[in-house]
Amino acid sequence: MSRWQPGARERLHAAAVRLFTEHGYEQTTAAGIAAEAGLTERTFFRYFADKREVLFDGSPALAELIVRGVRDARADLGPLGMAASGVLAAAEFFDDERRAYSRTRQELIDTNPALQERERQKFAELADAIGRELRERGVADLPARLAAESAVVVFTTTFRQWISAGEHRTFDAIATEMLASLKAIVAG
Amino acid sequence: MSRWQPGARERLHAAAVRLFTEHGYEQTTAAGIAAEAGLTERTFFRYFADKREVLFDGSPALAELIVRGVRDARADLGPLGMAASGVLAAAEFFDDERRAYSRTRQELIDTNPALQERERQKFAELADAIGRELRERGVADLPARLAAESAVVVFTTTFRQWISAGEHRTFDAIATEMLASLKAIVAG
Numbered sequence: 001m002s003r004w005q006p007g008a009r010e011r012l013h014a015a016a017v018r019l020f021t022e023h024g025y026e027q028t029t030a031a032g033i034a035a036e037a038g039l040t041e042r043t044f045f046r047y048f049a050d051k052r053e054v055l056f057d058g059s060p061a062l063a064e065l066i067v068r069g070v071r072d073a074r075a076d077l078g079p080l081g082m083a084a085s086g087v088l089a090a091a092e093f094f095d096d097e098r099r100a101y102s103r104t105r106q107e108l109i110d111t112n113p114a115l116q117e118r119e120r121q122k123f124a125e126l127a128d129a130i131g132r133e134l135r136e137r138g139v140a141d142l143p144a145r146l147a148a149e150s151a152v153v154v155f156t157t158t159f160r161q162w163i164s165a166g167e168h169r170t171f172d173a174i175a176t177e178m179l180a181s182l183k184a185i186v187a188g
Numbered sequence: 189m190s191r192w193q194p195g196a197r198e199r200l201h202a203a204a205v206r207l208f209t210e211h212g213y214e215q216t217t218a219a220g221i222a223a224e225a226g227l228t229e230r231t232f233f234r235y236f237a238d239k240r241e242v243l244f245d246g247s248p249a250l251a252e253l254i255v256r257g258v259r260d261a262r263a264d265l266g267p268l269g270m271a272a273s274g275v276l277a278a279a280e281f282f283d284d285e286r287r288a289y290s291r292t293r294q295e296l297i298d299t300n301p302a303l304q305e306r307e308r309q310k311f312a313e314l315a316d317a318i319g320r321e322l323r324e325r326g327v328a329d330l331p332a333r334l335a336a337e338s339a340v341v342v343f344t345t346t347f348r349q350w351i352s353a354g355e356h357r358t359f360d361a362i363a364t365e366m367l368a369s370l371k372a373i374v375a376g
Binding site for chain 2: 077078079080081116117120121124142143145146147149150153156157161178181182183185186187188
């Protein structure tokens, strides 16, 4: 058996989601996931630090897309406009093909405190990354922090709406509307 | 020894902060805290679920103050104005006497992932509580969520500024300024 298994990550991921959904997250082990995927437990741990991480394996790619969106945004958009450009860039990640999986994944997270905790950590890291990028672009510390945190609010509320039952609009269409709603509410 | 120890909670709290600061959070046990306070470990667990909770024992009182501030706010302030009234009400909790302790406590949280995780959970619960209260007051679901999350952004950035080195302004003076900054940034 070679060290590198073609498609192993995808097989482990699919097996994990299948087992989490059918038997519950708590009842599923890394060894069980590996067996379901026809791989060894050692292989599992070559790809994922723990079973929680399986559901967050897209986080680095998503964060990179968002940060790049902030980096490439027009400077005259201002701090929140630049941060929101990052959120809009996430639409490339959240395409229609991903929507069904995102729903299943969120149902798992919403019923498990350990997963919710990891999700909150990822959002906090995302806000930090956006804030860092805004400061790199010359935004002062306080507006960078406020804009980054507000962008994460837009991101999370957009995501919730995007996966809601019966929702068919694209991620960026919803994000644009959410940003307008935030502006209206903050303006009072 | 009677079941009720006068001042036991305060003694345990002070002992915990002393030991966390002197020996580190990880190195301190519930039994150690109890011994330092001249009490038994059983008494410790009558007051706190675990050693993490010692640093969050003010959270329910703070959340209640904030939610009451939202409940008592003038309706014509709009969703964010009402939510921000809750943040301003937190000034009663964060008075000058508490500032030194708040600084020590935050230093402990900032150096320990388990404490940061608990803090993020408390902020998420606070956003939920503010959102619930806004909905009780007739605000629709989406504006309630956006206003509640924005209010928590104002709360956390205000708190960080309030405990920053050399800061002497009151919590509500900073909160008022933070809300104005948020409005300016969101308006672009």
